[in-house]
Amino acid sequence: MSYDSNWEVVIGLEIHCQLATKSKIFSGSSTAYGAEPNTQANAVDLAMPGVLPVFNKEALRLAVKFGLAVDAEIGMRSVFDRKNYFYPDSPKAYQITQMDHPIVGVGHMDIELENGETKRIGITRAHLEEDAGKSMHGAYHGMTGIDLNRAGTPLIEIVSEPDMSSAKEAVAYMRKIHSLVRYIEISDGNMQEGSFRCDANVSVRPKGQKELGTRAELKNINSFRFVEKAINIEIERQIDVIEDGGKVVQETRLYDADKNETRSMRSKEEANDYRYFPDPDLLPVVIDEAYVEAIRKELPELPEQKKQRYIKEFDLSSYDADVITSSRELADYFETVNAKCGDAKLAANWVTGELAARLNKEEIEITDSKVDAEAYAGLLLRIKDNTISGKIAKDVFEAMWQGEGSADEVIESKGLKQITDSSAIEAMVDEVIANNTNQFEELKGGKDKMMGFFVGQVMKASGGKANPGQVNQIMRKRLDA
């Protein structure tokens, strides 16, 4: 980070999360992604005269489920409001949302900081609302093309407190929410398809200043990487503005990933007066305790609970448990590997180590791993029974990743089986000693460092296939002789 420590950063996020319903929030149109333009936009979505919105039961259930998962107050009586603005992606000229009485009230989410500490991020609220359509600029002889398939798709907007003080924390929080909504199956969380995106409110203030600085809102960021980059670039911009004697203006800005800069969207500023009022087309939504409790019973094991269980049941470190439970798919993968190889620590090390590094490098998710959990467990079993060393296992993994077969097939075809035959290792040890008599005398004379040299030489001579434990043992025997 290039800015110095005289500045304090304050960040709040608004996350828009598409709820996994089959039909829209107020109409019977399909919400399936990727349909031909406007084939899923009916009279209600198009705001034809005389239509009436009717609220989708499932959207309510999913929103309540989210509230329970973040330990929030549930709005037993929530009210829909109209947020008025003119833009062609919203044919009604208002968005149906919730203002004063949202479905989800105050809750929280804990994030894990880099130094291992836990920080609690407050959730102010989460409300139900409808998504807008999509505009396409440029290709239509000076006109804008509008696809209203998305219009009316159910969303929850999850509003955080301004509790994050760096881009890294903001990303950590966003990841946690992303992981949670997929765990509890209220959203597919697909960021490419726009099912999960966020606006970031960013401000800076000189360290020690009590009142908040003026904030800018960064709109519609749809990847974790961009969130971090956009926030960092915005922090730098605001500090530059202030240090040059200027003032940060409260405004909406757009992040341009190609240029890595944020740009003002001034056009929307003037109209930034939404004149909210209760939507007379919709009655208050009233739910009771029994309804809420029934949903509470449906909640699966949450990431935090799973993490604590892994620490307790498998004796994993907090860090490993956190990484593994960051997604339900990764946790499932780990559990499959563990069940088959029967060594939780080994499984955890290899899932958070070699595998995670590989997924990271190729920027793919665990579900797209080229080595599935069963096959990975097969590799770990060969480490466990001493067929191969950990070092050789990395080469075997590489080959498996390249599609060269199962662990056993690769070990067989490449002749990587660890040498555990004592007489073979003894022969190698003796040869190395014979070639390095001076060093051997030094070792005998008490220069213990030389032990590493000899073990290394023997390992090298065996092409990495000798069992290091045995090499050590035989060396000791030769020393004592």
Added chain:
Amino acid sequence: MSLDADAVKKIAYLARLKIDEADVPGYVNNLSNIIDLVEQMSAVDTEGVLPMSHPMDAVQRLREDKVTETNQREIFQAIAPKTEDGLYLVPQVIE
């Protein structure tokens, strides 16, 4: 509290209403009267009264999450001023 001419013009702009300059004083007067009436009402003691978010004493009915609509794009687009590639075309909006 009463509105001035600028506030009235801003409200008209937000609602995309075109108003005659000559009518502005009349709107200022009428709208200010409405606000005065609301102010009189806010003097009433409403302690313990639940805010009314809807005039009907009823609760929202819920719909099953079922896709009940079929594609009727052709019918809808028949009355649209301009369409292309299945899109509704509107005057350019650039941010």
